[in-house]
Amino acid sequence: MLSFAMAPPPGTTRREIELDFIRGIAILMVLIFHYRPHNLLITSPILNRIQGFGWTGVDVFFVLSGFLVGGLLMKEWQRTGSVDSPRFLKRRAFKIWPGYYAFLLVATLFHVRPLSSFFWQNLLNIQNYIPSSLAHTWSLAVEEQFYLALAALLALWTARHWKPTTLLTTCITLALSIEALRAILSAHAQPVYFYTHTRLDGLLLGVALAAIHTFWPEWFQKLQQQRLLLLTIVAIGLWRLYVDSDAYPEPDALTSPFLITFVDYAAAALLLLLYRRRPTHTSPYRLIARIGIYSYGIYLWHVSVERPVNWAVDHVPHSLAAATSTLLPYILAIPLGILATKLIEFPFLRLRQRLVPSRTPEPQIPEPQPTAQIPVS
DSSP states (O other), X not given: OOOOOOOOOTTOOOOOHHHHHHHHHHHHHHHHHHTGGGOOSOOOHHHHHHHGGGGGHHHHHHHHHHHHHHHHHHHHHHHHSSOOHHHHHHHHHHHHHHHHHHXXXXXXXXXXXXXXGTHHHHHTTOTTTSOOSSGGGHHHHHHHHHHHHHHHHHHHHHHTTOOHHHHXXXXXXXXXXXXXXXXXXXXXXXXXSSOHHHHHHHHHHHHHHHHHHHHOHHHHHHXXXXXXXXXXXXXXXXXXXXXXXXXOSSGGGOOOTTHHHHHHHHHHHHHHHHOOOOSOOOHHHHHHHHHHHTHHHHHHHGGGGHHHHHHHHHHSOHHHHHHHHHHHHHXXXXXXXXXXXXXXXXXXXXXXXXXXXOSSOOOOOOOSSOOOOXXXX
């Protein structure tokens, strides 16, 4: 029987299972997209096309990341009257860098790819501008660059004593500007998928939602109550994905001016729909949330299972080849990500709590149902 309990390190806040559930959905979407070539059990053209929607899991991660990180910084400002940007960046480094550079070290030592094809790009976190053979890490570069931009924005905000409304307006204005730029570039068949300056709007939408959640919680609740509107936004995003997936089977080939914009707003609407506190959750819900806890480690390492999967498919009876090719990537990738998280990420998060503690530790809040508890961010 799965256990959903884990003692939290001292001084950390409880995890919110609802946010872990969203993480779990996002990482499963990414796996479904990247493992499409291995899926030999689904032969329906419609289902095959729907599998191609999985790239939008990254957009869900972007909106969620903006919401979480922006919310932490705004709560810090709300409680202390300032934002310590250097401390924020140090805490981010403890969260992101150990797992990332461990993955990079393994790729280097085992010569998985030619060193010149990934090493210096990934080392400097510019692999979304300088192509890397570790292609899936482009989104990590976007997030790293976003953290720098957000720290600078919030430092300026607190130094100038801007009001929360000014920050909210700035985030929305920047997001709209990026969406307009992306539409113009897409209309001229220019690439827009990987670049920070064309993908920050999802993260900024998350920050805007965090501002509303922190400073105007009653507005946030009213937004959540507009379920029909939110479902309509999600449905429009899915419809545009279905229509465009024939023309653009790979996201980096997108020239549809507003597809990513539809997806980003659908991801924001999905967050509003799913981020609802409930006293109990079903076992499947908790299982997906459990996977969400380890989503970063799974995302980093999931590409590493391709060779073992191909070897296994070549060595099993022909009658089992389709099932092996379809299921084995998940069977290997999820435990591998969990193991990497427990061996690398969690110890460094505990070390972070000792060396760079949060300025505003919150009291432990008991869970209505047992759920995993580890450092949130």
